[in-house]
Amino acid sequence: MEKTTIKQPFPLWALISLGTAYFIVGTSSLSVIALTWQISSGLDVPPADVAFLVMVFAFAFVVAAPLMQVFFSRFSRFSILSTGLLILAVGLILSSVSPDYGTLFASRALMGLGAAAISPMCSAIGAGLAAPAQQGRAMGIVFAGLTFAAVLGTPISAWLGTLMDWRLVMVVLACVTLGCLAGVWLLVKDRQKGAPISLIHIVEALTTLRSGSAILVTFLQMTATFCTYALIAPLVSHKFGMAETLIGLVLLVYGVHGVLGNVISGWLNDRMGSEKIITISLIGIGVGYFALFASPPLVWLAFVSVAIWAVFGMMFHSPQQQRIANIDPDRRSLLLALHAAALYLGIAVGSSISNFVAVNWGYEWTPLASLFVLLLCLAVFLLSLTVTKGTGGKGRDHG
DSSP: OOOOOOOSSOOHHHHHHHHHHHHHHHHHHHHHHHTHHHHHHHHTOOGGGHHHHHHHHHHHHHHHHHHHHHHSTTSBHHHHHHHHHHHHHHHHHHHHTOOSHHHHHHHHHHHHHHHHHHHHHHHHHHHHHSOGGGHHHHHHHHHHHHHHIIIIIHHHHHHHHHHSOHHHHHHHHHHHHHHHHHHHHHHOOOOOBOOOOOHHHHHHHHHSHHHHHHHHHHHHHHHHHHHHHTTHHHHHHHHHOOOGGGHHHHHHHHHHHHHHHHHHHHHHHHHHOHHHHHHHHHHHHHHHHHHHHHSOSOHHHHHHHHHHHHHHHHTTHHHHHHHHHTTOGGGHHHHHHHHHHHHHHHHHHHHHHHHHHHHHTOGGGHHHHHHHHHHHHHHHHHHHHHHHHHTTTTTOOOO
16 A cells, blocks of 8 residues: 655645656657657658657557556655656667667657656655645646646747757757756655556556546547647648748647646636536537637637647646546556556557548648547546446546
8 A cells, every 4th residue: 555645844846846857758758749840851751750759659658657567666656767767868868869760769669668657656756745635736736747848848849949950959858857857866755665566456447447437538638639739730831831930839839828728727626626627628629629620721720729729638637637646546656657658648549640640631630530539538538427427426536
């Protein structure tokens, strides 16, 4: 059984350091999207192939995240987190010296392995650092790192790509990762181990109605996101005639409105509960996808559509993560690892769908693919609520 560490006063700086680790994971995974044109030109590959660089990172994460809970549970969560940051930095350095697409592909897989050690440990440590009454706030701060990766990390990567070679951008990210590692060592005092985990626990978590349906919803929501986001640069370029210099601004708009959505979500969650917030979020995301698909080729409409998508998209994550973390506190690390794996499996599958749709029908059809997947996500979510209510309310999270 995992113990909960309660520290007073509120451990803000430790949580910020964990959020920074989340930030570097998000930025590292998504930086290739911001650098699509530079990588395509530098390695002489089609822009659509950049989606596979997102995919391999995600697949490595998906495989490694739950298995690390099984094979490394005897180590402290802090040790796993620190090792993951070091592996991520090595992967970034290797990507910066990649002579061809194949080598870059392999280095991205290594980065995914490092990220698989980072994200679940950040969430598990963060949830345990604060008192139960402050847990939602604590997890919001930690997960905000991923939001800020979209706000700052991806646009800054795009901006740096206009100033320097994409390989130097990877070196900069490696240096930031090592700086994050130093911050974690200084500020995070948690040295606890997680509960012992076996493969049967993974099977139980995935097949139990409450946890399994929640993880499936996470997967489908992220799949829908990356059906469009993986190739957002060529999408806005081809559909809206947007210049390459404006791509960073599009990503910035997405990120800033994502932060707004995260703030709104936290404020409403205290008043309405997580189930209602998630429902509103999924419906709002659909409006954004439809607007992006159906809008005439006017640049300002592209920005409006992306803003709607981002606000409602980021409203989803904090309440969803909090619900999953509280399904079974004894297995919190495992559930959060599966949640993170579902996120990255969604990134991988969504990126693959994005590539398939772009190659066969064109970039402008990717938002429609996102909308179809999102409708499936909403159906699964609503069905899971109906079933759990029908079984006496078991598994229902009241936020």
